[in-house]
Amino acid sequence: MERILFGDNQFFGVNHSSDEKSRAQAIQFKEDATILKTLDYAIDEGVNTFMCTTHDRISAICDAIRSNTIKYHNFKIYPCLPYAHKYANAVTELGLLGTLKQYVPGNFFGSLFRGGVAIVSKDYIAMMKLLVDAEMKMFKGIPTPVIFLQNVITDLLLGLGMKDVIKAYHQYIISEYNAEPGYITMNMPKLLDFLNAAGIENPIICTSINVDGFRMSGGKEAYEKVLRERELRVIAMQVLSGGAKKPKEAISYVCGLPNIKSILFGASSKANIRETVSIIRDYDLDDENVIMEEYNHIKIY
Amino acid sequence: MxxxxxxxxxxxxxxxxxxxxxxxxxxxxxxxxxxxxxxxxxxxxxxxxxxxxxxxxxxxxxxxxxxxxxxxxxxxxxxxxxxxxxxxxxxxxxxxxxxxxxxxxxxxxxxxxxxxxxxxHNKFIGTFTEAKKIIDTGLIGKIQHFTADMNGPVFIRSKQQNWRSKEDEGGGCLLDYAAHSIDLINYLVAPIDKVHGSMLKQYYNANVEDGVYALLETKNHISGVLNVNWSDETYRKMATTITIIGTKGKIIVDTTELKLYLKETPHHLKYSKGWNLIQINELSESVDYYLRGEEYSAQLDYFIKAVNGDVPNNINNFESANQTDRVIDLIRNFKTN
CATH class of the missing domain: 3.40.50.720 (NAD(P)-binding Rossmann-like Domain)
Structure with a gap:
């Protein structure tokens, strides 16, 4: 994993500290070309991994990436499945069955409804795999070395204690996509226990880590303890706690923690991208551990 | 347990x-x-x-x-x-x-x-609870007027398949969406007890309203406007903004930000004259387990604590929810009159 990853919230009007800003960003990124231009700013700064949802508009971005193999030869995407609002809105509009009928591909569901009577299949795992395939379709031909489960699903499965479903997802991503499964969560310490109990060791976990303790469920101290003592690969997100913090102070806190492999951030302007990247790189240059790790990383590949 | x-x-x-x-x-x-x-x-x-x-x-x-x-x-x-x-x-x-x-x-x-x-659940969101504290300490003075705006993308096409599109099952924008705003006004300002006009508009649903627009008055004679539309796809998800103006200042509050304007320097050291901007990450209290928003965990935690006898059962009890039902009724009946 690269040290710095670029996120997509700003492109789709997601802003955790300001509804108003989020609507302004939705206007700013109306055109796909504006999104691509912003990705270019990130690439110019040496950030070659884009971590994104499966929002409908990402499909057009993927087309552009596929059509310019020279420019994007180093470019990778970490998809985050699923784009939950799409399903949440559909459930509100169509109901649960209606949503599954709309989104589970093929006639998987067609065969379940005969003569108006639902013949319920018990093969939920097969359904999950079909949904993963449907979501992954848009990335075909683009390297996707890590595939994430979105926090709303990860945390739902965690709360419901569905170890077998998580395990099935984990194995499917490895076997079908030859990729590493990753997990986005707002409950990192609890999730790590849960994954370990499901037999998943040293997982890739993307989670909120910031100096404010914002969205660090169970408390900042619990997170710091896990980072010091346990085996996991962490991607820190919301390091600026939703954009509200002074970047220098925020990043020095995150970079000073052990076990943070990568930092995920999103920004809308060239200046902000440049500033955030350079603060992280400056901090890392002062930190021997990270340099050693990056050196090891280079050696492996 | x-x-x-x-x-x-x-x-x-x-x-x-x-x-x-x-x-x-x-x-x-x-x-x-x-x-x-x-x-x-x-x-x-x-x-x-x-x-x-x-x-x-x-x-x-x-x-x-x-x-x-x-x-x-x-x-x-x-x-x-x-x-x-x-x-x-x-x-x-x-x-x-x-x-x-x-x-x-x-x-x-x-x-x-x-x-x-x-x-x-809005009463468990940091921005709204802070707004309540500000109002109760008198920082914005005597309230003159409020507006409650609420928008979201629930029905954006003429296609409806579930109970939310059926009035007799409790569907419709008034019950599903506007109820939140009414409840927030009852909590932040004062209980609403008069409706001076209301329009329930259908845009995509044939049986229930998609828009709710009403002129309201609280029992202590504060006027306000309710403006709710669940068929606006320019919003990614439900968005609620309450604006309250008083003799000493004004509050604009949503689920992510609280903007407070004060006419004079207050005794309260936390805020100052002019605009004050406070964001949710400064206000939200960490929960033990998070799913979709702190407020959902916080409200159930409050319920469990109340069952244990650790907190009074006075946030969102049946009585306060019944006051909201009453206003919903007033708005709907104004239409049929």
Whole structure:
């Protein structure tokens, strides 16, 4: 994993500290070309991994990436499945069955409804795999070395204690996509226990880590303890706690923690991208551990 | 441990179930829903005991408390049944379609000394609770006027398939969306007791309203405007903004930000003259388990604490939810008059 990853919230009007800003960003990124231009700013700064949802508009971005193999030869995407609002809105509009009928591909569901009577299949795992395939379709031909489960699903499965479903997802991503499964969560310490109990060791976990303790469920101290003592690969997100913090102070806190492999951030302007990247790189240059790790990383590949 | 069961494993129900499942003081003893696709899944992968009939579930699992997340038209009957069995109740919003039935349930919960709460989760969001503190300490002076704006993308096409599109089941923008804003005004400003005009507009639904526009007045004569539309796709999800203007200042508050304008330097050191901007990350209290928003965990945690006797049962109890039902009725009846 690269040290710095670029996120997509700003492109789709997601802003955790300001509804108003989020609507302004939705206007700013109306055109796909504006999104691509912003990705270019990130690439110019040496950030070659884009971590994104499966929002409908990402499909057009993927087309552009596929059509310019020279420019994007180093470019990778970490998809985050699923784009939950799409399903949440559909459930509100169509109901649960209606949503599954709309989104589970093929006639998987067609065969379940005969003569108006639902013949319920018990093969939920097969359904999950079909949904993963449907979501992954848009990335075909683009390297996707890590595939994430979105926090709303990860945390739902965690709360419901569905170890077998998580395990099935984990194995499917490895076997079908030859990729590493990753997990986005707002409950990192609890999730790590849960994954370990499901037999998943040293997982890739993307989670909120910031100096404010914002969205660090169970408390900042619990997170710091896990980072010091346990085996996991962490991607820190919301390091600026939703954009509200002074970047220098925020990043020095995150970079000073052990076990943070990568930092995920999103920004809308060239200046902000440049500033955030350079603060992280400056901090890392002062930190021997990270340099050693990056050196090891280079050696492996 | 509090033994809790769930009735209704739809979108809200599953979310509640997950929060309850992660709560250290809760043992989930059963789930009732008539959708086999869902209960089979929960039985197989979460090992919950599931039932198609909620009465059977109560009889077998004997819960201390039940979370009810079924279509609104069923609330009165289900809650009545639960209270009769001596069970503490958390029910989704809005409370009851019939205001008088709600009054009966308030009385029943009171005489049986049972904890009762309704899922108006906004009161557990840091920005709104801070706004309440600011207003109660008199920082913006005597309130003159309010506006409540609420928008979202629930129905953006003429295609409707579920109970939210059926008035007799408790569907419609007034019950589903506007109820939140009304409840917030009752909490932040004062209980609304007069409606001076209302328009319920249909854009995509044939049977229920998609827009709710009303002129309101609180019992202490503060005027306000309600402007709610659940058919606006320029919003990614439900967005609620309340603006309150007073003699000494003004508040504009939504789920992420609180903007406070003060005419003069207050005694309160936290804020200063002019505009003050406070964001949710400065206001939200960390929860033990997070799903979709701190407020969803916080409201259930409050309910469990109330069952344990650790907090008073005075946030979102049946009584406050009944006041909201009353305003919903006033707005709807104004239309039919």
């Amino acid at each position: 509090i033994r809790v069961a769930l009735i209704g494993a739809g979108k809200m129900g599953i979310s509640h179930l997950s929060i309850l499942g992660a709560h250290p003081q809760v043992e989930v003893v059963g789930v009732a829903d008539n959708a086999h696709l869902v209960t089979d899944f929960l039985e197989k992968y979460a090992q919950y005991r599931c039932f198609a009939d909620y009465n059977k579930m109560i009889e077998v699992t004997k819960p201390d408390a039940v979370v009810v997340a079924v279509p609104t038209k069923l609330h009165s009957l289900f809650v009545w049944n639960l209270l009769k069995n001596g069970i503490h109740v958390f029910v989704e919003k809005p409370f009851c379609l019939d205001v008088d039935e709600g009054l009966g349930l308030i009385e029943m919960a009171r005489t049986r000394n049972l904890v009762n709460q309704v899922g108006y």
